[in-house]
Amino acid sequence: MxxxxxxxxxxxxxxxxxxxxxxxxxxxxxxxxxxxxxxxxxxxxxxxxxxxxxxxxxxxxxxxxxxxxxxxxxxxxxxxxxxxxxxxxxxxxxxxxxxxxxxxxxxxxxxxxRVVEEVAELEWYAYGTPLVGNEVLERRGEIASLRLIKEAMDNGLIQKVWPVGSKGILAEYRKLMGDPLVMIEADVDIHSSAGPSTSALLGINVDNIEKARQLLGGQLYKINETNSLRNEI
The missing domain is CATH 3.30.1330.10 (PurM-like, N-terminal domain)
Known part of the structure; x- marks a missing residue:
């Protein structure tokens, strides 16, 4: 939680x-x-x-x-x-x-x-660009939209939401997965601070990926897990 x-x-x-x-x-x-x-x-x-x-x-x-x-x-x-x-x-x-x-x-x-039905097969995406300080004001068009997140939740397109904070996307994904060594790739900065949660991790049912993309637009970035750091230890 x-x-x-x-x-x-x-x-x-x-x-x-x-x-x-x-x-x-x-x-x-x-x-x-x-x-x-x-x-x-x-x-x-x-x-x-x-x-x-x-x-x-x-x-x-x-x-x-x-x-x-x-x-x-x-x-x-x-x-x-x-x-x-x-x-x-x-x-x-x-x-x-x-x-x-x-x-x-x-x-x-x-x-x-509220009671939420668990969905077994989710894909994880970062939604919105990590921004902090004056960037938040200067690049508001890149911030994850609360309205669209809520709409996607109401329509059953999003099953889970996980805000990204000052430690960045990678740190939050590791916390979410309970794995401090997992590594990921995404077409967005995974290390920068997201300040006041300008970015969020979204768990999307695999059957709803295209609908979610149509709703959320270009600020939706697929998270791909790569080799865990455990393989290098």
Missing amino acids: RNAIALGDGHVVTTDNSGGIGEKLHDVVAVPDRVTAYFAARVALLEQWAAHADPIAVLIHNFSGEESWAMYVAGVEDVFRESNLDSPKISGSTETNMQLLQSAVAVTIIGKQ
């Missing part, structure tokens, strides 16, 4: 945070607070999907000051709107006693797992 924490009774919690990204003078990456919250919520939502869960509540942990709260909420709502989902109730807290020099926010999602 990747980075989701099971709470019992099918409930899971996922979270992501951002620091030094926002509208404060000393931020490393200058973007609107709404964009910062969008990408934090994006990661947490993808983690929910990886756990086969549907969001039921969102918490925002705001360390940037009261003036950022409304835009953080708007950014979270943007994620659900893009995914064609109703936004669940949003709550949280704001640090008002201390003024930080840099922006800081975390978005936590609580979800409820």
